[in-house]
Amino acid sequence: MSVTAVVDDREPDAVGAAVRAHPDVTAVEVRRLDAGDIVIGEVGFERKTVGDYLGSALGRTGTDLEAQVAALDEACEHAYVLVEGTWADLETHWPGVAAASIRGSAASITARFGVPVVPCGDLERLVDVAVRLARKHAEAPSTRPLPTSAVPSRSEPVAKRMYGCIDGVGPTTAAALYEAFPTVESLLAADESELLAVEGVGATRAAAIRAALCGPE
The missing domain is CATH 3.40.50.10130 (Rossmann fold)
Structure with a gap:
């Protein structure tokens, strides 16, 4: 687009x-x-x-x-x-x-x-x-119906919206991250084992999350 x-x-x-x-x-x-x-x-x-x-x-x-x-x-x-x-x-x-x-x-x-x-x-x-x-924010919905949580909304908690903007993190994983780390600061303080304990987060996705928040190591 x-x-x-x-x-x-x-x-x-x-x-x-x-x-x-x-x-x-x-x-x-x-x-x-x-x-x-x-x-x-x-x-x-x-x-x-x-x-x-x-x-x-x-x-x-x-x-x-x-x-x-x-x-x-x-x-x-x-x-x-x-x-x-x-x-x-x-x-x-x-x-x-x-x-x-x-x-x-x-x-x-x-x-x-x-x-x-x-x-x-x-x-x-x-x-x-x-x-x-x-x-x-501008993309039209695809022909396949999307769950409401897939579309960023101001009604969603800000931290959850931020997690959903990370490359490779979809709405389901963003929700799981938000449940484990309800504030961005708590996610920043998490170590790798805590990230990997979140459903949907493997080593590759954990690295992408750290890169998005902290820059490449």
Whole structure:
């Protein structure tokens, strides 16, 4: 499924170039957006570098992430904060800040606004995640009836919705993960044996879950 995208004109040229380079993007418009940095269909994305995220979420200067998220959530049907970095990058960028505070800021944004914070790795991966999320929200149902739980909904718990966005994790496995780990922080703290104990999670899927949340090891 091909998509068209709008990129805010205040974004670095590299962002627009990365969006244009994605094989599923057919057109890119660069203009001033009222909220967000990238919009694809009805899905808006706030793009943050590691430093931007920490400064806006935990710092006392610069932009206010909560205000940005509130505006994006108001403007778009679906909203996400995508970080151009991994959890490891976030947790080591400011040595004096506890990793738990950084994870807590992401959990707070996600829980208070229903807007997931997703570390993606590099810019290319961030764009790919954005395109995949937008497609998932826009795709028409297949001719085979799907269970209601297969379609992401704002009525679902935020953590469960995030688990369902991980590549290779379907609605059944997302539900099993949510039952075992009702918060993203609890999933991050789980060791491999705890992940493998979840029905539907084998070694390959466990590795994919860790890569999605923490970046490749």
